Amino acid sequence: MNNTYRTQGKKAICFDVNQTLIHQGIHxxxxxxxxxxxxxxxxxxxxxxxxxxxxxxxxxxxxxxxxxxxxxxxxxxxxxxxxxxxxxxxxxxxxxxxxxxxxxxxxxxxxxAKSLAPGVEETLRALAPRYKLAIISNSPRSEVIHLLERFGLQSYFPEERIFTAHHPGEKKPGMQLFKTAIRTLALMPRHILMVGNSWKHDVCGATKAGLDAVWIQSGSTSRKISQQKLGKRNVYCIQHMDQLQELL
Incomplete structure (x- = not known):
């Protein structure tokens, strides 16, 4: 099964922020x-x-x-x-x-203390012409916008495509943010891919809402892309952000 077929039909890619696009500096x-x-x-x-x-x-x-x-x-x-x-x-x-x-x-x-994860800017630049790019984050909206501006990523994510919770009950892995993203992007769930580092919040939340997901397992020395099923949805495992281009 080739990489193009594995992610066929995607029209939008949603990203988590902390530990996905941006590395956490201190706990x-x-x-x-x-x-x-x-x-x-x-x-x-x-x-x-x-x-x-x-x-x-x-x-x-x-x-x-x-x-x-x-x-x-x-x-x-x-x-x-x-x-x-x-x-x-x-x-x-x-x-x-x-x-x-x-x-x-x-x-x-x-x-x-935060820093841009390796390969992020190059990956977003390559994906932006082909996909709608969005943010789905549990972080406060003001913090997300600040980080995007600080690291020069704001041009990839229009404010109407930044989805953050107003109340704790709306946060991932609950489906509220994913449903809002699906409705705003005006796409079927199967046309949207969620990318994040948290199995619980990003992967489980996305697949429950009908999205396929990419799980970034940072810290591994492997560069192998693997695929598994979670319910009816596909989950792709990568170790580095630049592998997203290879997957797509």
Whole structure:
């Protein structure tokens, strides 16, 4: 079976952003610790908790609340509440907007450390004349647009083709974003290909919505393209973004 036949009839390609088009520079925990260490280095108050202590307390409240409250709260609101509760338990006095400002700095650290994945720009340039290109991401819309502009990718993805969740319940692997993309692109699901690094969010979500998917397994030294079935849909496994051109 040749590569052209395997992906015959595709008219649009949707991409995840983080860890697909853009490589994550530092993890959330690392950024969290860096921001707290920066704050404590500037405070006069003595006996402030170490980053390990605050992270442990934050994680305790996050695990306690996430399943119940994430369904009705925005992610950033829940993060702020968990941090406020952790600081209160550790007897750290902070002003009312501290938690909000704290996570703004966490996001800045993470955004600053991101980098463009190898082969992305060349691949998008080759695909753009033949396919509609779109984004389906769980990241905040403002962050997605910022990253596309920062790395010079905005011309490949018109804003009407950037699909992000307004509420936690709309996020992948739920079908809401995929259905919105299908409707906006005015195509049948079988004509759309989803590309992402997450088996759960990108591959399972896409195939459930009727799309074929490409799973990027970064970190592997192999350059073999493989194919498997998930339900009735095809899943293609690649290791590097530039293999997408070979697949198509």
């Amino acid at each position: 959330f925990e690392h950024a969290f610790r860096l921001v707290w260490e920066d704050y404590t280095a500037r405070w006069i108050q003595e006996d402030l908790p170490q980053a390990d202590q605050l992270w442990s307390k934050y994680q305790h409240y996050w695990q306690q609340h996430k399943k119940i409250k994430l369904a009705r709260m925005q992610l950033d609101e829940l993060q702020q509440q968990c941090l406020q509760e952790a600081l209160q338990e550790l007897s750290v006095p902070v002003h009312q907007q501290f938690a909000k400002e704290f996570f703004q700095l966490v996001r800045r650290h993470r955004l600053a």
